Amino acid sequence: MLRAILSRYCGASPDQLAIRRTSDGKPVLSDYPSIRFNLTHSHGRALIAVARDREVGVDLEQVRREVDVVRLARRFLSERDLTCIEGGDPAQRHERFLKAWVAREAVFKADGRGMTFPLDRDYLELTGDGTEGCLVLGSAGSDEKRRRVHFLSLSSGWIGAVAAEGTDWTVTVCNVSESQINRGT
Numbered sequence: 001m002l003r004a005i006l007s008r009y010c011g012a013s014p015d016q017l018a019i020r021r022t023s024d025g026k027p028v029l030s031d032y033p034s035i036r037f038n039l040t041h042s043h044g045r046a047l048i049a050v051a052r053d054r055e056v057g058v059d060l061e062q063v064r065r066e067v068d069v070v071r072l073a074r075r076f077l078s079e080r081d082l083t084c085i086e087g088g089d090p091a092q093r094h095e096r097f098l099k100a101w102v103a104r105e106a107v108f109k110a111d112g113r114g115m116t117f118p119l120d121r122d123y124l125e126l127t128g129d130g131t132e133g134c135l136v137l138g139s140a141g142s143d144e145k146r147r148r149v150h151f152l153s154l155s156s157g158w159i160g161a162v163a164a165e166g167t168d169w170t171v172t173v174c175n176v177s178e179s180q181i182n183r184g185t
């Protein structure tokens with residue numbers, strides 16, 4: 001399916017595409033350097049993000065109510081994230097925790113380094129109606145300090161985010177059905 005999708009952007013047939021990995025494991029299309037992509041999969045679902053001329057990262061997580069997210073936030077995330085997760089409606093705590101988590105994964109996957117610990121130097125700043133955010137990187141130089149993140153509107157119980165370089169981008173979502181996957185179209 002990844003090949004079928006990428007082939008539309010590259011204008012090559014799916015089986016001709018050479019997908020290689022960087023030394024940190026990020027898959028890349030080295031023959032089509034302007035086409036950047038990233039993928040995530042979880043419990044039978046997947047998201048594939050494709051961008052032109054800018055690095056992109058994507059992450060998807062399923063909400064698991066049995067997980068003690070306040071404990072995890074205390075252990076791994078920053079004070080500011082913890083304050084946000086603990087504050088507000090307790091029924092939305094898991095969603096707030098996962099937004100802080102997927103924002104990091106999406107940004108770090110866009111950078112190609114994958115999830116890099118420690119995670120407590122950075123924090124998520126949500127903007128507007130909560131579909132947009134900025135991951136503020138404590139360790140980065142001032143140019144790169146704020147990284148834009150877009151939260152996807154997914155079915156209930158799922159949280160996903162896309163991050164890309166710069167701020168002048170929009171996200172277009174395409175759903176791919178199981179029959180399209182089976183046909184490879």
Ligand SMILES: CC(C)(COP(=O)(O)OP(=O)(O)OC[C@H]1O[C@@H](n2cnc3c(N)ncnc32)[C@H](O)[C@@H]1OP(=O)(O)O)[C@@H](O)C(=O)NCCC(=O)NCCS
Nearest residue numbers: 024025026027039040041042059060109110112113114115
């Ligand atoms: C990449 C990583 C974030 C994946 O996290 P995950 O939540 O388990 O899995 P996801 O479904 O979201 O993403 C998996 C996909 O990310 C992509 N990926 C792998 N390494 C990547 C990297 N360095 N940068 C961007 N994308 C990467 C791959 O396409 C992978 O799927 P595939 O192996 O089927 O091709 C994680 O494995 C990682 O950080 N690895 C590198 C660093 C590491 O091992 N740290 C350990 C710290 S305890």
